Each structure stands twice: as C-alpha cells, then as structure tokens.
Amino acid sequence: MQRKEFIRNAGLAAASVAFVPTSQLFARKADQKVKMGIIGVGQRGLNHLDLLLRRSDVELVSICDVDARTLDEAKGMIQKSGKKMPEIYTGDNYAWKRMLDKKQLDGIIIATPWEWHKDMILGSLESGIKYVGSEVMIGTSLEDHWEVVHATEKYKANVMMLENVCYRRDVMAVLNMVRQGLFGEMIHLQGGYQHDLREVKFNDGVNVYGHGVEFGEKGYSEAKWRTEHSVHRNGDLYPTHGVGPIAHYININRGNRFNSLCSFSSKARGLHNHIVKKGGESHPNAKVNFRLGDVVTTSINCVNGETVLLQHDTNLPRPYSLGFRVQGTEGLWMDVNKSLYIEGKTAKPHQWEDAKAWLDKYDHPLWQRWSKETQGAGHGGMDFFVIHALIESIKNSKATPMDVYDAATWSAITPLSEKSIDLGSQTVEFPDFTGGQWMYRKPVFSLTDAY
Amino acid sequence: MQRKEFIRNAGLAAASVAFVPTSQLFARKADQKVKMGIIGVGQRGLNHLDLLLRRSDVELVSICDVDARTLDEAKGMIQKSGKKMPEIYTGDNYAWKRMLDKKQLDGIIIATPWEWHKDMILGSLESGIKYVGSEVMIGTSLEDHWEVVHATEKYKANVMMLENVCYRRDVMAVLNMVRQGLFGEMIHLQGGYQHDLREVKFNDGVNVYGHGVEFGEKGYSEAKWRTEHSVHRNGDLYPTHGVGPIAHYININRGNRFNSLCSFSSKARGLHNHIVKKGGESHPNAKVNFRLGDVVTTSINCVNGETVLLQHDTNLPRPYSLGFRVQGTEGLWMDVNKSLYIEGKTAKPHQWEDAKAWLDKYDHPLWQRWSKETQGAGHGGMDFFVIHALIESIKNSKATPMDVYDAATWSAITPLSEKSIDLGSQTVEFPDFTGGQWMYRKPVFSLTDAY
Structure with a gap:
C-alpha cells in the first residue's frame, strides 16, 4: 500500500540519520544553496527571516505578506544583511498563491495567522515543495489535521511544525x-x-x-x-x-x-x-x-x-x-x-x-556544538535549531526530525x-x-x- | 422537613460563631471538662492522645486499640502526663463497641484504618455521641459516605474530619x-x-x-x-x-x-x-x-x-x-x-x-493567637488546631467548623x-x-x- 510504504520509508530514512557520521551528512549538496521562501513576515516571520539571512547555505528567493509595515521591516533587514533582495509578493490575501506558482523553492516557511496554515501547507505541497516548515498549529479542526497528513503522504513531502521549545x-x-x-x-x-x-x-x-x-x-x-x-x-x-x-x-x-x-x-x-x-x-x-x-x-x-x-x-x-x-x-x-x-x-x-x-x-550535544550559532537567535537561541533542522534536512534530502x-x-x-x-x-x-x-x-x- | 431544618440550623449555628465575641465563646461550660475517648492509638492516634493530654479542659475517659505494643506506648504517655489512666478497651476488633456502650463521652476521636471509619462513626452516633472527630476518609464507597451523612442528620450530631492541612x-x-x-x-x-x-x-x-x-x-x-x-x-x-x-x-x-x-x-x-x-x-x-x-x-x-x-x-x-x-x-x-x-x-x-x-x-489570626500552644504539636503545629476546634466546638455546643x-x-x-x-x-x-x-x-x- 502506497501510504504505509511511504511511512515505512520515511521512518527508515529518518532512523538512519542517527547512524550516519556527521561528516557524510554534510557532504551531499554542500555546494548548492537551499532556495527558501517565507509566507508571513510579521513578528514571528521576521525572526525566521533573520535566521535565514544569517546562513550562507540559504538563498532567500521570495517572501510574502499583506502588511506594508512589516514588509518594510523585512526589506530593511534584508538590505542590512547585504543579501540579494528576494521577490516580494503582497497586495491581497492570495498573494502567497502567486508566489507558489513560481515553483522554484526547495523549502518554505509559513508564519501567518493560525487559520491560514492549513491552506498554505496544502498549497505549498500542491505546488511541489517537498519541505514545509509551518509555525505551530497546522489546522483548526480535526479534519484540517487529517487533510494535511493525507496531502503530505500523497506528495511524499515533509511537513515540520516549527516547535522551538523542543x-x-x-x-x-x-x-x-x-x-x-x-x-x-x-x-x-x-x-x-x-x-x-x-x-x-x-x-x-x-x-x-x-x-x-x-x-x-x-x-x-x-x-x-x-x-x-x-x-x-x-x-x-x-x-x-x-x-x-x-x-x-x-x-x-x-x-x-x-x-x-x-x-x-x-x-x-x-x-x-x-x-x-x-x-x-x-x-x-x-x-x-x-x-x-x-x-x-x-x-x-x-x-x-x-x-x-x-x-x-x-x-x-x-x-x-x-x-x-x-x-x-x-x-x-x-x-x-x-x-x-x-x-x-x-x-x-x-x-x-x-x-x-x-x-x-x-x-x-546539539547545544554543545552550536551554541555559538545560537547567539542572538530568538527565544534564547532555541529558534536557531528549528530553522537549522529544516535547512539541514533539505540539504541532506532526509526526513525532518519532527514530521507531519x-x-x-x-x-x-x-x-x-x-x-x-x-x-x-x-x-x-x-x-x-x-x-x-x-x-x-x-x-x-x-x-x-x-x- | 427534618433533614433540611437540621442543616439550616447547623448552618445558622455555625455561622453565628463568627459574630460572637471570643470571650463569650469560652464562657459556657468552662468549668466542666470535656469527656473524650479515642478509638485507635496507633501512630496517628498517639498524636491526638498527646494533644488531648496537654489540655486542661479535657478528661480522657477511654481508649481502645487491638495492638498491645501501641497500647503500651499510649499508657506510657498517659502515665508520664500525670493524668488519670482512662479505661482501656482491647482484645478483639469489636472492643470499640463495648467502649461505646458505656455512653459517657462528649466526643470521640477515630484514628483507625480507613475501612473501619464508617462503622465506627455510625456506632458512635448510634451510641449518642454528638461530636465525632474522624481521621481522614469517612468511608470507602460512595454509599458509605451517604450513610454517614444520613446518620449524622438523623442523630443531629457533628462529624468532623480531622483534616490538619486546612x-x-x-x-x-x-x-x-x-x-x-x-x-x-x-x-x-x-x-x-x-x-x-x-x-x-x-x-x-x-x-x-x-x-x-x-x-x-x-x-x-x-x-x-x-x-x-x-x-x-x-x-x-x-x-x-x-x-x-x-x-x-x-x-x-x-x-x-x-x-x-x-x-x-x-x-x-x-x-x-x-x-x-x-x-x-x-x-x-x-x-x-x-x-x-x-x-x-x-x-x-x-x-x-x-x-x-x-x-x-x-x-x-x-x-x-x-x-x-x-x-x-x-x-x-x-x-x-x-x-x-x-x-x-x-x-x-x-x-x-x-x-x-x-x-x-x-x-x-488563629496562628497569631495560638502559636505558643502549637509548639511541639504534630505536623509543624497544625495538628493542635484540629483537636482544638473539635474540643472548643463541644465546649460551646456549636457546630464544628468543618462538618459532615x-x-x-x-x-x-x-x-x-x-x-x-x-x-x-x-x-x-x-x-x-x-x-x-x-x-x-x-x-x-x-x-x-x-x-
């Protein structure tokens, strides 16, 4: 059965991460930058934006928001970072769909109001994105949650909820x-x-x-x-x-x-x-x-x-x-x-x-190794790790450590x-x-x- | 209806305690000692025994236990206190019934295994005792609890659970x-x-x-x-x-x-x-x-x-x-x-x-007034207050501050x-x-x- 097989494979792939020496993990796409987009650069999205801008292994391709004030903040941060300005999508509540139509992203971060997460996750999966990092809450009703699970299985993708307290x-x-x-x-x-x-x-x-x-x-x-x-x-x-x-x-x-x-x-x-x-x-x-x-x-x-x-x-x-x-x-x-x-x-x-x-x-061991990189990252440094996990999973074509x-x-x-x-x-x-x-x-x- | 009337009266009597000046509260039976018995002088009962022996307003009339070792401890404590040795009931699991048959107590303290509390409370009420201080748990099943409530109402008595943490x-x-x-x-x-x-x-x-x-x-x-x-x-x-x-x-x-x-x-x-x-x-x-x-x-x-x-x-x-x-x-x-x-x-x-x-x-205010008397009393002094409340309620013919x-x-x-x-x-x-x-x-x- 397709569904079970997928889950088994995901399980095996993920489990195998544990036994692969770290050096090999970083070998695969080390020369390629990970193409990322962000839907929602409000207070929470700006945090994630900051973390993406800090990384040399990420190319920020596109961002989307409907609020001019927070978009200005985001643009200011990007300019200050010296990185290339991404494509910016705005104007209406469905600007994110136009952004997804470009089909150019390895991964996407969703940091919008809760009630938008499900539609944006589903839209991202349908557009072919294989790695979706969604802020907490992937739906409102129980049915929403089943929809996200089924879509993730159908598209053989990864949906990771960005729960930082872990x-x-x-x-x-x-x-x-x-x-x-x-x-x-x-x-x-x-x-x-x-x-x-x-x-x-x-x-x-x-x-x-x-x-x-x-x-x-x-x-x-x-x-x-x-x-x-x-x-x-x-x-x-x-x-x-x-x-x-x-x-x-x-x-x-x-x-x-x-x-x-x-x-x-x-x-x-x-x-x-x-x-x-x-x-x-x-x-x-x-x-x-x-x-x-x-x-x-x-x-x-x-x-x-x-x-x-x-x-x-x-x-x-x-x-x-x-x-x-x-x-x-x-x-x-x-x-x-x-x-x-x-x-x-x-x-x-x-x-x-x-x-x-x-x-x-x-x-x-994660904190022992990466504590320098956590300096200045949101919420006492823990925000670093969620983004790090998402990006490294993409680079290594592995299942995310927290899955759908x-x-x-x-x-x-x-x-x-x-x-x-x-x-x-x-x-x-x-x-x-x-x-x-x-x-x-x-x-x-x-x-x-x-x- | 008898039941409702009793509860209302109990409520009123108890509520009135609050508004009676302290001096009057202590006036009524000040010259009469309160006649008390204890069923169960194990570890917990010995605590209560100690507190009764400290009081000049209490006459310890009778105690009961089936265990010779703890009875010896109790007798030693009583001798040391210089107070009169109470009647001692022992020998079998129903010695407490013979003790109750004497019908001479103003109040009784029950500090036996949980599964005995209900029968001993009911027995005490049936023998005419109007103030029963029971260690925690007044029954095992829900039906036990109803039985104790109904009996307390029937005999117009007071059953106070000796919950010291209050x-x-x-x-x-x-x-x-x-x-x-x-x-x-x-x-x-x-x-x-x-x-x-x-x-x-x-x-x-x-x-x-x-x-x-x-x-x-x-x-x-x-x-x-x-x-x-x-x-x-x-x-x-x-x-x-x-x-x-x-x-x-x-x-x-x-x-x-x-x-x-x-x-x-x-x-x-x-x-x-x-x-x-x-x-x-x-x-x-x-x-x-x-x-x-x-x-x-x-x-x-x-x-x-x-x-x-x-x-x-x-x-x-x-x-x-x-x-x-x-x-x-x-x-x-x-x-x-x-x-x-x-x-x-x-x-x-x-x-x-x-x-x-x-x-x-x-x-x-209770602690401010009585902290001297709590010195040496069990559980950081709080045990003093449960016994104090029971005895003072008897002396004043008032409802106990915690009731059935x-x-x-x-x-x-x-x-x-x-x-x-x-x-x-x-x-x-x-x-x-x-x-x-x-x-x-x-x-x-x-x-x-x-x-």
Missing part, C-alpha cells in the same frame, strides 16, 4: 537525561503554556504589545487575529510548547501514542477584566463575550501507560512558566522550582536539589480539547494519524549533534 | 489573603498528596518505617492495612490534604459546589520496583500486582466556574509536596516554588516574588476517582451531599481567632 537548552538536557535512563521509566509528564498574553491579545493598533485594548480590525500584529480565537473558541489553544518536548520524552508516534484526552475549562474573566481596567467599562470591547476559559487543564493518557497533563493559562496576570515536569520511576525534574530529585543520586532523601549542575552536565505525524498529533490537541469541553469535559478518543505505524517508527529527534 | 500556617495565611481579595476572584486551584510513602507502605513488621518490604499480616503500623488499598484500588486514595484547603478557598458546600470529576491514572511501577530493589526478585511480594497507578491526576469543575486539579503520587521517589496553587484574577500563589505574583503589587511584572513576606504579613458535608465531599473524591478510572477516565457527576443547601450555607471556617 530545542530549549534545559528541555534538551532533560531529554538527554531521559534517554540515558536517569529518571528511570517514564510515568507522568506535565507541560503547558502559562503566559500572560493580555498585552499580546490587545494593543492600540500601533504598538505590537499593549498600550490599548483593541483587537481584530483595530488591533495590530497578533491582536489582529489571535484574539478572535479567545472570543470564539474554548480549549487548549496553544498546546505545542508543552506537548512537543513531552512527546520526545515518551516517544509519541514512535513506539507510543496518545490514547484519550479530557479537558476542563475554568470560567473566563481575565480578558474582560483587562479591557475594563485599561479601557474603561464603556469601551465597546467590554461587551465582548470571551469564550476561552482562563485556565484550561488537559489530561492525556498513553498506550504505554504514561499520563500527560497540559495547562493553558494566557488571560491572567502571572509569571511566564511552561510548567514542565518529567517524572519517572527513579526521580523527577520540575522547571517551576528549577529542581530535580534522583533516587540514590540526590544527596538528601526526600529533598529537592538545584537542577543546574545536572542540566550543565547533561547539556545536549508529530505536527498533527500535537496540534490536534486544540480541536480535541474544544470537543471535550463542549461535551461537558467528556474524555475523547485521540486519533492515530500514523495509521498504526507508531508501533514500528523509531525515535529520530536530535540523536546526534548534527541537527 | 490549618497549615501558609495555607491559612493564603486563606486570609483570598478572603481579603488579594488574588481577586478565584479561577483555578491545585493541591494534592505527593509523598513518597514506600517506607510507610512497607516495613519489616517491627519498625514503623521501612527496613523491609512486608505489608499486610507481616507488616506493622500502616503497612498492615494501608498498603492493601494500593493492591486493590486505583484512584486518588488520599485527596483531603489537597482538597480541604481548596474547598475553603472557594467555599465548597457554602455557596459553591463540585460539579463533576475526571481522573487519569498512570501505570503502576513504583511499589513493585521498591520490593525488587529492597527485597530481591524472589521475594514473595514481588509477585503482587498493585492496582494503584503511580500518579493519579484528578480534575474537578465547580458550579461557580472554578477548576480544581488534584494529584496523588505516593509510590515513587520524590520530595514531599502538596503542590498548592491558588490562582485568581489578580494573581496566584504556588507552594512548590514558595512564590506568588500579585498584579500591581509584586514589584517586577511577569516575575515571581518570594511568598514569605506576604505569608508573614497575612499570618492568620465537608467530610463527605472531600472523602468521596476517592470512590469517584476510582469510578472515573474504571470507566476509562470518563467524567462522573459529583453528588451534592447537602441536598441543595449549599446554596444557603455560609462559610464558617476560621473566621475568628477562637478556633
């Missing part, structure tokens, strides 16, 4: 520790997105962050579109920062899979309160009814018996925390108190130990949690996007220091 | 802060019981803690009975330390109630691994199949829109942590990192602040979580033990510095 330095050190068995057999994992986004969801239409309580047409940047999801949807709207690293820790889609999911949502107060506090009770937005509960708690169980807890908390005043907890039969790490405990190794029984010395000791099954599985948590909440927090079945191949697929993420 | 100093300071509105409207709360109990669940039949991997007949103290619950049951076996304080923060059964519950259970590895590690693979207990998942995660939603997350984690190596999080529209407190954040008050936006100064500033509805609601989380897990983590309805009176009942817990 590459956070402490997260990768812990991955190293997990793989070396320091925590024993994995039992329970936690993560999430706990980030006060009130000044992201609202601004004055001029500043990117805050200074007003506008959104939608009157907002700028993310406030223009992201806030609509808080008005209309109730679920874990942003699960991938938490679930991506967890999926690697417990080999989801690679010997393990998510089995079922249940979400609970609190009442929604934070966004309304923020509007009233900053804009007054008579501001028109004070009448908006936000559907997104302030705290959404999602439990997932796995066929191998682990439990996963995800938290989404973006409407209330609070310090940023992804809330990681990685717990096995021998001990656990938590990021909120920057501590761990490992039986027989932590000095004092029943007492937390500062995690720093452990994280330093088990620093992942990972992307669909992580991103589908949003519609699944919406469905669970809509049913009164009933537990819903988790789809198997791999069609049973999770039993055969092997872990491939960051097995070497290559990418 | 009186933990930081927990009470946070209650003070919640009531003064510092965290704003409550949104999401977390707590649990995360305590490596492997050396409690297993010992050598001589030592109370560890030194062997025996349990049941060959174990001593809690290992004699508590471990059986890990063999036979899968659920949140010990929810009350977490949920008690949370229930006070959000006025459960007093203007609010739990609506539904869902539990997820991880695989069970910790107890088996411990046996093999300490006792070898050939130890007979290495063949025991433990049903209790190592980490059980329970979500609850409330009719007022808050979400509650409870965690039960007692089989793995880990530091002790009840994992409290109290989050409202203005900020949150977490105990694992001993930090809080309050909008507009915490100095640096988006940054945690050490909670200590706040907890000191909002130290609860609180007890049933918190304790019922165990059978509800078992049911949810048994149904494949389906969400189950939370019973309303108050029969609708939660809409009318008012908060009464620790409103003054009296008890």
Whole structure:
C-alpha cells in the first residue's frame, strides 16, 4: 500500500540519520544553496527571516505578506544583511498563491495567522515543495489535521511544525537525561503554556504589545487575529510548547501514542477584566463575550501507560512558566522550582536539589556544538535549531526530525480539547494519524549533534 | 422537613460563631471538662492522645486499640502526663463497641484504618455521641459516605474530619489573603498528596518505617492495612490534604459546589520496583500486582466556574509536596516554588516574588493567637488546631467548623476517582451531599481567632 510504504520509508530514512557520521551528512549538496521562501513576515516571520539571512547555505528567493509595515521591516533587514533582495509578493490575501506558482523553492516557511496554515501547507505541497516548515498549529479542526497528513503522504513531502521549545537548552538536557535512563521509566509528564498574553491579545493598533485594548480590525500584529480565537473558541489553544518536548520524552508516534484526552475549562474573566481596567467599562470591547476559559487543564493518557497533563493559562496576570515536569520511576525534574530529585543520586532523601549542575552536565550535544550559532537567535537561541533542522534536512534530502505525524498529533490537541469541553469535559478518543505505524517508527529527534 | 431544618440550623449555628465575641465563646461550660475517648492509638492516634493530654479542659475517659505494643506506648504517655489512666478497651476488633456502650463521652476521636471509619462513626452516633472527630476518609464507597451523612442528620450530631492541612500556617495565611481579595476572584486551584510513602507502605513488621518490604499480616503500623488499598484500588486514595484547603478557598458546600470529576491514572511501577530493589526478585511480594497507578491526576469543575486539579503520587521517589496553587484574577500563589505574583503589587511584572513576606504579613489570626500552644504539636503545629476546634466546638455546643458535608465531599473524591478510572477516565457527576443547601450555607471556617 502506497501510504504505509511511504511511512515505512520515511521512518527508515529518518532512523538512519542517527547512524550516519556527521561528516557524510554534510557532504551531499554542500555546494548548492537551499532556495527558501517565507509566507508571513510579521513578528514571528521576521525572526525566521533573520535566521535565514544569517546562513550562507540559504538563498532567500521570495517572501510574502499583506502588511506594508512589516514588509518594510523585512526589506530593511534584508538590505542590512547585504543579501540579494528576494521577490516580494503582497497586495491581497492570495498573494502567497502567486508566489507558489513560481515553483522554484526547495523549502518554505509559513508564519501567518493560525487559520491560514492549513491552506498554505496544502498549497505549498500542491505546488511541489517537498519541505514545509509551518509555525505551530497546522489546522483548526480535526479534519484540517487529517487533510494535511493525507496531502503530505500523497506528495511524499515533509511537513515540520516549527516547535522551538523542543530545542530549549534545559528541555534538551532533560531529554538527554531521559534517554540515558536517569529518571528511570517514564510515568507522568506535565507541560503547558502559562503566559500572560493580555498585552499580546490587545494593543492600540500601533504598538505590537499593549498600550490599548483593541483587537481584530483595530488591533495590530497578533491582536489582529489571535484574539478572535479567545472570543470564539474554548480549549487548549496553544498546546505545542508543552506537548512537543513531552512527546520526545515518551516517544509519541514512535513506539507510543496518545490514547484519550479530557479537558476542563475554568470560567473566563481575565480578558474582560483587562479591557475594563485599561479601557474603561464603556469601551465597546467590554461587551465582548470571551469564550476561552482562563485556565484550561488537559489530561492525556498513553498506550504505554504514561499520563500527560497540559495547562493553558494566557488571560491572567502571572509569571511566564511552561510548567514542565518529567517524572519517572527513579526521580523527577520540575522547571517551576528549577529542581530535580534522583533516587540514590540526590544527596538528601526526600529533598529537592538545584537542577543546574545536572542540566550543565547533561547539556545536549546539539547545544554543545552550536551554541555559538545560537547567539542572538530568538527565544534564547532555541529558534536557531528549528530553522537549522529544516535547512539541514533539505540539504541532506532526509526526513525532518519532527514530521507531519508529530505536527498533527500535537496540534490536534486544540480541536480535541474544544470537543471535550463542549461535551461537558467528556474524555475523547485521540486519533492515530500514523495509521498504526507508531508501533514500528523509531525515535529520530536530535540523536546526534548534527541537527 | 427534618433533614433540611437540621442543616439550616447547623448552618445558622455555625455561622453565628463568627459574630460572637471570643470571650463569650469560652464562657459556657468552662468549668466542666470535656469527656473524650479515642478509638485507635496507633501512630496517628498517639498524636491526638498527646494533644488531648496537654489540655486542661479535657478528661480522657477511654481508649481502645487491638495492638498491645501501641497500647503500651499510649499508657506510657498517659502515665508520664500525670493524668488519670482512662479505661482501656482491647482484645478483639469489636472492643470499640463495648467502649461505646458505656455512653459517657462528649466526643470521640477515630484514628483507625480507613475501612473501619464508617462503622465506627455510625456506632458512635448510634451510641449518642454528638461530636465525632474522624481521621481522614469517612468511608470507602460512595454509599458509605451517604450513610454517614444520613446518620449524622438523623442523630443531629457533628462529624468532623480531622483534616490538619486546612490549618497549615501558609495555607491559612493564603486563606486570609483570598478572603481579603488579594488574588481577586478565584479561577483555578491545585493541591494534592505527593509523598513518597514506600517506607510507610512497607516495613519489616517491627519498625514503623521501612527496613523491609512486608505489608499486610507481616507488616506493622500502616503497612498492615494501608498498603492493601494500593493492591486493590486505583484512584486518588488520599485527596483531603489537597482538597480541604481548596474547598475553603472557594467555599465548597457554602455557596459553591463540585460539579463533576475526571481522573487519569498512570501505570503502576513504583511499589513493585521498591520490593525488587529492597527485597530481591524472589521475594514473595514481588509477585503482587498493585492496582494503584503511580500518579493519579484528578480534575474537578465547580458550579461557580472554578477548576480544581488534584494529584496523588505516593509510590515513587520524590520530595514531599502538596503542590498548592491558588490562582485568581489578580494573581496566584504556588507552594512548590514558595512564590506568588500579585498584579500591581509584586514589584517586577511577569516575575515571581518570594511568598514569605506576604505569608508573614497575612499570618492568620488563629496562628497569631495560638502559636505558643502549637509548639511541639504534630505536623509543624497544625495538628493542635484540629483537636482544638473539635474540643472548643463541644465546649460551646456549636457546630464544628468543618462538618459532615465537608467530610463527605472531600472523602468521596476517592470512590469517584476510582469510578472515573474504571470507566476509562470518563467524567462522573459529583453528588451534592447537602441536598441543595449549599446554596444557603455560609462559610464558617476560621473566621475568628477562637478556633
């Protein structure tokens, strides 16, 4: 069967990366530049643009955006870099289709509002592009996710979701520790997105962050579109920062899979309160009814018996925390108190130990090798690695280290949690996007220091 | 209707405590000693015995236990205190019934294995005792909980579950802060019981803690009975330390109630691994199949829109942590990192602040008044307050500050979580033990510095 065969091959190709010496990996297309395009050069796209411009192995062929202000920023960055100005597509919401019609790209990066990702991924695949790096969320509905999976299989292409937290330095050190068995057999994992986004969801239409309580047409940047999801949807709207690293820790889609999911949502107060506090009770937005509960708690169980807890908390005043907890039969790490405990190794029984010395000791080979290149890259350097992985996969004609099954599985948590909440927090079945191949697929993420 | 009338009266009586000056509260039976008995003077019962012996307002009339060793310990403590030796009941599992037949007690404390609590509470009520202080868990099945509620109503008595964490100093300071509105409207709360109990669940039949991997007949103290619950049951076996304080923060059964519950259970590895590690693979207990998942995660939603997350984690190596999080529209407190954040008050936006100064500033009046008396009392002094509350309620002929509805609601989380897990983590309805009176009942817990 075509589909299964493709997946098997992808699995083998990817698995083999682990055993090829690094020198060979870089041999193949070393003289050819990778031809890249970007759809969406807003705040997030500008980050990716910066990373592409830094690389000598990339030729930026085309960029697309509908917003003149951010396009100007992008052009300024490109000029400053001394690189050749790419073709620029703009003018209407379908300018990206004209860009794809040129059929000249090895790979594309999509960094647009969530609701555009699916169409742009499908359009890229249909145009013949074999490597698509999409910002997080590859669709809105569950059906969207299946469409992207099926199209990726049909076109024998790679769709990698650019989930940067998988590459956070402490997260990768812990991955190293997990793989070396320091925590024993994995039992329970936690993560999430706990980030006060009130000044992201609202601004004055001029500043990117805050200074007003506008959104939608009157907002700028993310406030223009992201806030609509808080008005209309109730679920874990942003699960991938938490679930991506967890999926690697417990080999989801690679010997393990998510089995079922249940979400609970609190009442929604934070966004309304923020509007009233900053804009007054008579501001028109004070009448908006936000559907997104302030705290959404999602439990997932796995066929191998682990439990996963995800938290989404973006409407209330609070310090940023992804809330990681990685717990096995021998001990656990938590990021909120920057501590761990490992039986027989932590000095004092029943007492937390500062995690720093452990994280330093088990620093992942990727970080050891590339930390110079991460300097100045977005989000503490971790953004470097997602782009690096995408570009190196293209250069080596290999499967991306995170693939469409990972992307669909992580991103589908949003519609699944919406469905669970809509049913009164009933537990819903988790789809198997791999069609049973999770039993055969092997872990491939960051097995070497290559990418 | 008799039942409703009783509850209303209990509610009113309890509520009135708050408005009576402290001096009057202590006036009534000040010259009469409170006649108390204890069923169960094991490790937990000895704690309560110590607290009763310290008090000049209590006459210890009778104690009961089936274990000669712990009875000897109890007698030694009593002799050392210089108080009169109580009547001692022992010899068989129904010695407590003979003790109750004497009908001479104002109040009784039950500190026996969980599976005995319900029968002993019912027996105490039937014997005419009006104040029953039961250690945590007032029953095993949901039906047990209803039986205790109905009997308490029938006999117009008080059943108080001796949940000591409600009186933990930081927990009470946070209650003070919640009531003064510092965290704003409550949104999401977390707590649990995360305590490596492997050396409690297993010992050598001589030592109370560890030194062997025996349990049941060959174990001593809690290992004699508590471990059986890990063999036979899968659920949140010990929810009350977490949920008690949370229930006070959000006025459960007093203007609010739990609506539904869902539990997820991880695989069970910790107890088996411990046996093999300490006792070898050939130890007979290495063949025991433990049903209790190592980490059980329970979500609850409330009719007022808050979400509650409870965690039960007692089989793995880990530091002790009840994992409290109290989050409202203005900020949150977490105990694992001993930090809080309050909008507009915490100095640096988006940054945690050490909670200590706040907890000191909002130290609860009860702790301010009674901290001398808590010196040397069990569990950092908090045990003093549960016994103090029970005795003062008796002296003042008032309802106990935590009543049978609180007890049933918190304790019922165990059978509800078992049911949810048994149904494949389906969400189950939370019973309303108050029969609708939660809409009318008012908060009464620790409103003054009296008890």
